Amino acid sequence: MNSQxxxxxxxxxxxSLHSEHDVTLARDQVHYLSNVMRLEEGAFIRVFNGKDGEWSGVFNKTSKKEGYVALQDCLRAQPEQEPTKHLYFTPLKKNRLxxxxxxxxxxxxxxxxxxxxQNTDIRKINAxxxxxxxxxxxxxxxxxxxxxxNKMVSFSDLLVLKNPLAVALERCEEAKEIPGTEFGSILIGPEGGFSEEERVLILKEEHFTPVSxxxxxxxAETAALSALIQMDS
Structure with missing residues (x-):
């Protein structure tokens, strides 16, 4: 891929993305390319869909608000699989979320x-x-x-599902360190921490593993990012 x-x-x-194929753009994307990025028709852009890699293409407009990309070359192939990093998080206020x-x-x-x-203050999210x-x-x-x-679940749902899950638990002597383990999923608690009842269950249930x-x-947001970084260690 050249620098330009x-x-x-x-x-x-x-x-879907494949050679000599046209992909329709959403109206907000046409607006972004035309009015924000100030691109002219014929300009090169890059597109991806999460399945077929990344492609170069030429921006074309069919009207003032509509357009498409004429695909040209595959720039990067789609990776076969990524390491699992599943974050279970409690909803936060807007800017922090x-x-x-x-x-x-x-x-x-x-x-x-x-x-x-039990201690989650924000009970709804805009998915x-x-x-x-x-x-x-x-x-x-x-x-x-x-x-x-994924859809929102409750702590009680996690008890029923019994999926193996690391749980970030502060001030816990039984907590393991994340580096060197093979945890692919981790739960970060709310501001103020888990309730005493939840802490007891985290230590009791075998599918939960407390980690430090x-x-x-x-x-909460810093804890989540720290956990994701440590999962790569």
Whole structure:
């Protein structure tokens, strides 16, 4: 990929990608390319769909608000598989949740699952908005895969599902360190931590493994990012 193409706009598209194929752009993407990036017809852009790698293409317009990409070359093949990094997180206030989503995508998270615990203050999320943030972060950080956003679950649901899960637990002598382990999924608790009842269950249930993020007490979004970084160690 030459340097000029590497600096070209990069967009997520939903259509399939293969040579000599035209992919329709959403109206907001046409607006972005035409009015924000000031691209003329015939300009090169890059597109990806999370399945077929990354492709170069030529931007074309069929009307003021509609357009498409005429695909040319495959620039990067789709990776076969990424290491599992599944983050279970408790919803946060808007700006802090925005930060968590953006940075977790940049750090390679493969799935995100919001969890309601007894001490969770924010009880609802805007899933559509979060999905848009995930895609925008993937566009920006050059990722080829799109992390999955799962439906919100409760702590009680995790007890029933019994999926193996590391749980970040502060001030816990039984907690293991993340580096050197093979945890692919981790739960980060809410501001103020888990309730006493939940802590007892975390230590009791065999599918939960308490882990330590270090000696400091982090804010929830910082704890999530610290955990994702340590999972790569």
């Amino acid at each position: 193409l590497a600096k070209s706009p990069r967009l997520y598209v939903s259509g 925005d930060f968590l989503i953006e940075k977790s995508v940049e750090l390679g998270v493969t799935a995100l699952t919001p969890v309601l615990t 559509e908005r979060i999905r848009a943030q995930i895609i925008e972060a993937c566009e920006q950080c050059e990722r080829l895969t799109i992390p999955l956003l 993020l270090g000696t400091r007490i982090f804010r």
